Amino acid sequence: MEGRKTKNRASPLSLEQFVSLMSPLIDLEKEAEISASITSGASRNLDTAQKKGSTILNLKCVDAQTGLMGKTLLEFQSTKADVLPPHKFGTHDVVVLRPNKADLGSPALGQGVVYRLKDSSITVAFDDVPEEGLNSPLRLEKVANEVTYRRMKDALIQLSKGVQKGPASDLVPVLFGDRLPTLSKKEITFKPFNSNLDHSQKDAISKALSSKNVFLLHGPPGTGKTTTVVEIILQEVKRGSKILACAASNIAVDNIVERLVPHSSYPQTSFRVNCNITTSSFRVKLVRLGHPARLLPQVLESALDAQVLRGDNSALANDIRKEMKTLSGKLLKAKDKNTRREIQKELRALSKEERKRQQLAVTDVIKNADVVLTTLTGAFSRKLDNTLFDLVIIDEAAQALEIACWMALLKGSRCILAGDHLQLPPTIQSVEAENKGLGRTLFERLADLYGDEIMSMLTVQYRMHELIMNWSSKELYNSKIKAHPCVAAHMLYDLEDVERLSSTEPTLLLIDIAGCDMEEKKDEEDSTLNEGEAEVAMAHAKRLVQSGVQASDIGIITPYAAQVVLLKMLKSNDDKLKGLEISTVDGFQGREKEAIIISMVRSNSKKEVGFLSDRRRMNVAVTRARRQCCLVCDTDTVTSNGFLKRLVEYFEEHGEYLSGSEYLNV
Numbered sequence: 157m158e159g160r161k162t163k164n165r166a167s168p169l170s171l172e173q174f175v176s177l178m179s180p181l182i183d184l185e186k187e188a189e190i191s192a193s194i195t196s197g198a199s200r201n202l203d204t205a206q207k208k209g210s211t212i213l214n215l216k217c218v219d220a221q222t223g224l225m226g227k228t229l230l231e232f233q234s235t236k237a238d239v240l241p242p243h244k245f246g247t248h249d250v251v252v253l254r255p256n257k258a259d260l261g262s263p264a265l266g267q268g269v270v271y272r273l274k275d276s277s278i279t280v281a282f283d284d285v286p287e288e289g290l291n292s293p294l295r296l297e298k299v300a301n302e303v304t305y306r307r308m309k310d311a312l313i314q315l316s317k318g319v320q321k322g323p324a325s326d327l328v329p330v331l332f333g334d335r336l337p338t339l340s341k342k343e344i345t346f347k348p349f350n351s352n353l354d355h356s357q358k359d360a361i362s363k364a365l366s367s368k369n370v371f372l373l374h375g376p377p378g379t380g381k382t383t384t385v386v387e388i389i390l391q392e393v394k395r396g397s398k399i400l401a402c403a404a405s406n407i408a409v410d411n412i413v414e415r416l417v418p419h420s421s422y423p424q425t426s427f428r429v430n431c432n433i434t435t436s437s438f439r440v441k442l443v444r445l446g447h448p449a450r451l452l453p454q455v456l457e458s459a460l461d462a463q464v465l466r467g468d469n470s471a472l473a474n475d476i477r478k479e480m481k482t483l484s485g486k487l488l489k490a491k492d493k494n495t496r497r498e499i500q501k502e503l504r505a506l507s508k509e510e511r512k513r514q515q516l517a518v519t520d521v522i523k524n525a526d527v528v529l530t531t532l533t534g535a536f537s538r539k540l541d542n543t544l545f546d547l548v549i550i551d552e553a554a555q556a557l558e559i560a561c562w563m564a565l566l567k568g569s570r571c572i573l574a575g576d577h578l579q580l581p582p583t584i585q586s587v588e589a590e591n592k593g594l595g596r597t598l599f600e601r602l603a604d605l606y607g608d609e610i611m612s613m614l615t616v617q618y619r620m621h622e623l624i625m626n627w628s629s630k631e632l633y634n635s636k637i638k639a640h641p642c643v644a645a646h647m648l649y650d651l652e653d654v655e656r657l658s659s660t661e662p663t664l665l666l667i668d669i670a671g672c673d674m675e676e677k678k679d680e681e682d683s684t685l686n687e688g689e690a691e692v693a694m695a696h697a698k699r700l701v702q703s704g705v706q707a708s709d710i711g712i713i714t715p716y717a718a719q720v721v722l723l724k725m726l727k728s729n730d731d732k733l734k735g736l737e738i739s740t741v742d743g744f745q746g747r748e749k750e751a752i753i754i755s756m757v758r759s760n761s762k763k764e765v766g767f768l769s770d771r772r773r774m775n776v777a778v779t780r781a782r783r784q785c786c787l788v789c790d791t792d793t794v795t796s797n798g799f800l801k802r803l804v805e806y807f808e809e810h811g812e813y814l815s816g817s818e819y820l821n822v
């Protein structure tokens with residue numbers, strides 16, 4: 157089937173169309189990110205910037221630590237209160253440090269990466285310690301990460317110009333529908349490293365191994381997508397492939413690294429032991445690229461910087477640096493012009509040699525690795541400029557921009573994308589870029605273009621009670637998902653120390669606030685919230701905790717940011733709820749809890765449901781729950797939408813029903 161044009165398919169997007177569509181959309185998205193940061197016109201005033209959450213004023217440096225591969229960790233607390241003011245900083249964000257009152261755009265004391273965030277402090281990893289100014293009041297500003305946009309633009313240029321000769325020259329025509337994908341003719345059998353794989357996982361792995369250019373691993377919630385990706389990597393290494401394994405987020409990359417470490421050739425400090433994995437004499441050489449502040453502590457041993465430090469070239473570079481230090485001392489003392497010139501010449505030569513050794517140290521590690529793991533942006537770093545891969549694997553591909561995927565895909569001749577296009581796509585800041593298609597993922601585009609020809613779906617899930625799963629399976633996955641017996645009937649009261657009470661008994665619970673006088677409202681930033689509903693959701697969380705459920709096993713999720721703020725305020729009044737997590741649905745994708753409470757917020761006479769009607773958002777919300785899912789909503793409002801009506805009816809039929817005001821009065 158190779159070499160033919162695609163026929164009878166939805167007309168594919170051509171490479172030229174893709175390039176001309178994406179280029180302005182990347183600019184729009186970059187502008188949107190910059191305008192959310194402090195340097196934009198809208199937030200030129202420092203107080204406004206703090207209100208917007210893009211800067212934290214009045215900080216003092218309370219701790220400095222070295223380590224973390226040469227980085228310096230500085231911890232900051234507020235000079236005004238025990239907790240930091242509300243902000244929008246997240247771990248891994250790029251930030252700059254300035255004196256508290258310094259003008260906007262004045263020279264920074266340093267630039268770093270957020271390493272740790274607590275309510276009371278923020279820790280930032282700097283390459284160099286700021287030399288002075290740390291004893292005065294300080295401020296941190298969040299800056300737009302322009303590297304990613306620059307690299308996406310460069311990838312687009314490479315894609316449009318040079319792919320005919322590059323490693324991806326065979327892949328590009330297939331991914332743009334000019335040539336059909338091919339599979340190996342004979343079925344590939346393999347001996348699994350993980351003895352517990354189910355039939356759908358084995359089937360998908362076999363198909364992935366026989367794909368010659370592209371394969372989609374479709375992993376609905378809790379079906380072991382990453383488990384399957386890890387097995388594919390091991391099988392491919394065994395066959396001699398050199399692999400680039402990526403994901404959009406650092407945490408998703410580390411998830412893979414963590415599971416590969418038991419098979420790796422490094423000193424194994426700490427990792428999650430999985431007793432189903434056969435650790436034979438087979439060893440994988442892996443390297444994780446990325447800023448150490450962005451990596452999980454348990455994967456640091458496999459980080460590039462750690463391996464470079466262990467290498468011979470690094471030791472040589474170290475010796476050279478010592479020699480340079482001695483020479484610099486001599487230079488300071490030397491009076492004679494000729495001697496000084498000689499020393500300077502020698503220093504220049506040594507500095508060149510030192511840089512060469514450093515680069516060689518990096519190249520050696522990458523050249524010897526079977527698997528290089530990094531984020532999609534990291535895949536386009538100069539360190540990988542001359543490295544080609546037999547296979548590029550992208551996990552969470554349905555949450556990555558297509559152009560971001562290309563930063564990795566341009567390095568290889570074959571690819572496997574793992575994800576679920578029926579969960580939420582990547583978050584786009586620019587509404588215009590979103591409407592024009594920036595968020596359409598490669599995974600979704602290929603699923604539409606080739607469908608089952610190149611795709612395999614995992615069909616056994618290991619998270620949810622089957623009542624929680626059945627709704628999602630029927631609505632989104634053609635009723636193909638089955639619950640594994642180890643979870644199919646698990647109950648909240650099966651957990652240690654949890655009593656069997658009316659609060660812990662139901663698997664599905666619908667608390668209806670219709671007719672309870674709990675109308676939605678808007679906050680200053682036009683996000684929607686519902687005070688009555690928040691109280692009901694919190695009351696259920698409290699009741700679960702009283703029944704013995706750990707607060708950290710419960711999550712309250714809601715589509716609206718303002719409702720998150722309100723719920724967090726209610727939670728802060730109660731010490732027993734300390735571990736309870738509250739998040740937007742989007743922020744909870746990829747996570748799970750024993751009990752999930754969904755606050756749907758919308759309650760209005762016009763019966764408007766806004767973005768609740770996005771099937772993917774409710775799919776993510778419901779499928780975060782392992783043993784109990786509680787839906788709090790105004791059924792009068794939400795049932796105006798057909799999809800949500802079926803959700804409510806499903807809960808009514810298979811779960812317990814309670815009215816909101818009744819619930820508050822129990």
Ligand SMILES: Nc1ncnc2c1ncn2[C@@H]1O[C@H](COP(=O)(O)OP(=O)(O)OP(=O)(O)O)[C@@H](O)[C@H]1O
Nearest residue numbers: 352353354375377378379380381382383618746747
């Ligand atoms: N074949 C299996 N047998 C037993 N448990 C399994 C199997 N496959 C996966 N699991 C378990 O299911 C859980 C989810 O697996 P994994 O993290 O690989 O799933 P995922 O699909 O990547 O998750 P998500 O839904 O968050 O994307 C893990 O606890 C894993 O150990």
